[in-house]
Amino acid sequence: MTTVADVSAAAERLWPLSGAEDWDAPGLLSGDPAATVSRIVLAVDAVADTVDEAVELGADLLLVHHPLLMRGVTTVAESTAKGALLSRLIRGGCALYSAHTNADIVASGTSARLAELLQLTYALPIVETAPGLGLGRVGALAEPTTLGALARQLAGILPPTATGVRVAGQFDRPVSRVALCGGAGDSLLGEPAVRSADVYITSDLRHHPASESVETARVAAGPALIDVSHWASEWLWLETAAAELRGELPGVDVIVSELRTDPWDFVVVQ
Template identity: 25%
Template sequence: MPTVADLARALENLAPLAYQESYDNAGLQCGDPAAEVRGVLIALDCTPAILDEAIRRGCNVVVAHHPVVFRPLKRLTGANEVEQTLIKAIKADIAIYAAHTNLDNVHLGVNRKLGEKLGLQNLRILEPKAGLLAKLVVFVPAGHAEPLLQALHQAGAGQIGQYHDCSFRSAGMGTFTPGVGSNPYLGQPGEPEQAEELRVEVLLPLHRQRAVLQAMRQAHPYEEVAYDLIRLENEHQEVGSGMIGELAEPLSPADFRARLRQVLGVPVVKHTEFEQPIRKVALCGGAGSFLLGRARAAGADAYVTGDLKYHEFFGAESRLLLCDVGHFESEQFTGEIFRDLLTSTFTSNFAVLIAQTLTNPVRYDF
């Protein structure tokens, strides 16, 4: 049976912890990583009521979008809901795992799922993040380039957007003199040597640096590998905040708001006045007011998010349709991401269930 650690690795392959925001606390919140997974309950939030449902339905793991532990705890006495949740989980031997802003920030995460539900096409990251990539340059005898590249690619290097196994090679002549006590692949200690080599270049995400360098050393024939690791300021087009795409056909603002209400199941959409047809749509699940300027700059006709404050609506300035659909409502499809990933990754006989308990604290009266 897969363990909690196996489940965490699968989730982090999709949404690496390195991509969470600095204020966040994604990952395993509590539980034994070595415990076998008997059942997984998926929820947007983990509360005592969610744990009751997990116990009732035979699940020993809860996978949630929002972390239970967001700030450091000084004691565990049950004084608030966070402490009550952790105590109940520990007593019931239930592990809690959260994938939060790391899942928001990946291309196949929360915002893409929302965009797909709304029928958007050509979805891409609204605000890509910079400083997450490096370039590895390594010099290798020509006959060893292929197995070296294969090892680097398997370790996570060489992906650019939807393109895999990407590299660049250029030929040259390497020169060296093996020192006394060395065990050179070519030549003899103390004698100058030269070899036809290839300069091989690959991109890699910084969080895979250790694994890629280890793979390089294991696959390279030289006992001393000549390489350069260069941090880049390039934007990572697959990692960042929000999403933007286009509708197949333009909609009037009223029809677009009607689509929001239908798809999201919301009775109310708070919005600005805007009269132009809606074709290009930006969005951000959860609280996304920080991306309003980016949405305007990208030429969005509409921006969909949650948790907008009164004065933030003035920022739209009749230049786009600004829609507040609610925090929970904008992230409600996150469970489908978890479910699809876990059911496709693990074939073992354990249940992956979507929680039936509603954790949205907001209610509407009419």
């Protein structure tokens, strides 16, 4: 018999909580540690659609990448979005667990998965937090290509979203060294490993940091930028996480949600 506590222990082995950033809040959020688990659903976000899916599939635990209560709340009343989600999970007998920045830094984490799909060679963390562990990845493409071709390759790898793939740089610019960070990565724009790459792939690039990076590259070299959906860049990791959980928890049914939880529904191109 596998319990919520057993799942938590397996997750701790795969994605140690000690690796989480200080501001983060991964781990077990709700559920009885002694409750039995026979089915787990994995998703990037705990939102109404994924919570409903987990309960309707009879899951005993929903494991998400993004913590639902990463910032403090003063109420979990069902008149609030987070309160309604937690109540739905509790009534459905489904625990909630998250693996966030502690899953980003491991050798098989979110950025490592994207680097693997791009077939980067000698991929290393952009910022190393321990030997072989750290934020982002930087490495070489197996074969040099152009910025436009790489963007199209990414569009084929990532699940489709309304915002697609945005690029800052010339379509035919040669690229061979790639830096990337799954999820929001503009905090790494100034890192030497990013500045020395031909292109930096990440999500949620804001106007001012992106503009400054582009202008800096004009006078002091620097990467082209590719901005992709936050959800899409991290959803790729779920199948890796599922495979690792199946190895740790034989006999437990582990399902990856196919639901899109990217918040954007459509875009109007001008």
